Amino acid sequence: MYRLCIFLFLFGIWIVFSGQFDSFHITLGVLSSAFITAISSSFLFENRSKGIGVRLHELIRVPIYMVWMLYQILLSNIHILRLALTPGDLPEVEPSLVRIKTNLKTDFGKWILANSITLTPGTITIDIEGDELLIHSISKITTAGVEDDTMERKIARVFEKGE
Numbered sequence: 001m002y003r004l005c006i007f008l009f010l011f012g013i014w015i016v017f018s019g020q021f022d023s024f025h026i027t028l029g030v031l032s033s034a035f036i037t038a039i040s041s042s043f044l045f046e047n048r049s050k051g052i053g054v055r056l057h058e059l060i061r062v063p064i065y066m067v068w069m070l071y072q073i074l075l076s077n078i079h080i081l082r083l084a085l086t087p088g089d090l091p092e093v094e095p096s097l098v099r100i101k102t103n104l105k106t107d108f109g110k111w112i113l114a115n116s117i118t119l120t121p122g123t124i125t126i127d128i129e130g131d132e133l134l135i136h137s138i139s140k141i142t143t144a145g146v147e148d149d150t151m152e153r154k155i156a157r158v159f160e161k162g163e
Contacts, residue, residue, distance in 0.1 A: 007037040061158040068154060069116055072145075076121040079141055097126070098135045098146050109159050116151055 014029035015021075083093060104110050110133070114125040117135055122142035127134040137143040 003037055006040075007033050010036055058158055065154055065158050069119070069151075072151070073120055076123075076142065076145070080121045080138070083139065092139045092141070094138075094140055094143075096137050096143055098137050098143055100133050100135065100146060102131050102133060102152055104131075104152060104156060105160055109155055112155050112159060113152055116155070117146060120145070 010033040011029055014033055015026075018025050018029060020026075083090060086092075102110060102113060104113060110128055110131075114128055114133055117123050117133070118125045120142075122138040123146055124136045125133055126136055135146050137146055
């Protein structure tokens with residue numbers, strides 16, 4: 001049942017974004033959606049004991065998280081742009097490796113956190129080992145952002161309710 005729901009969801013997205021309704025594009029959409037469903041459905045819904053209420057909660061909270069994340073990406077882009085356009089010496093640039101411990105319980109939550117950090121300019125998640133993430137940060141400001149647990153709490157609020 002979960003695989004069918006994932007397939008229909010992905011195929012629906014394909015139809016909406018492609019805007020093409022000829023047999024070639026429909027066939028390509030079916031094949032692509034089936035392939036992605038086959039390789040990732042157990043990852044997307046690791047915990048199948050969650051009820052419909054929890055899934056609806058996630059569905060409502062994801063866009064809220066995405067808007068917040070886009071705002072963080074914008075702020076970080078402005079910071080990196082300011083660093084790049086500053087003439088002369090760059091005292092704020094202090095590349096460092098930061099190891100943070102996460103309280104997220106699921107692999108999916110950790111994966112979302114790692115990718116959210118990497119999407120934010122000035123930081124890259126290098127490794128996830130157990131409950132620790134190794135992150136490269138370009139400046140003091142980006143390091144402070146990584147060490148702040150706001151992103152982790154927002155991810156937990158979306159994906160780990162009902163665990």
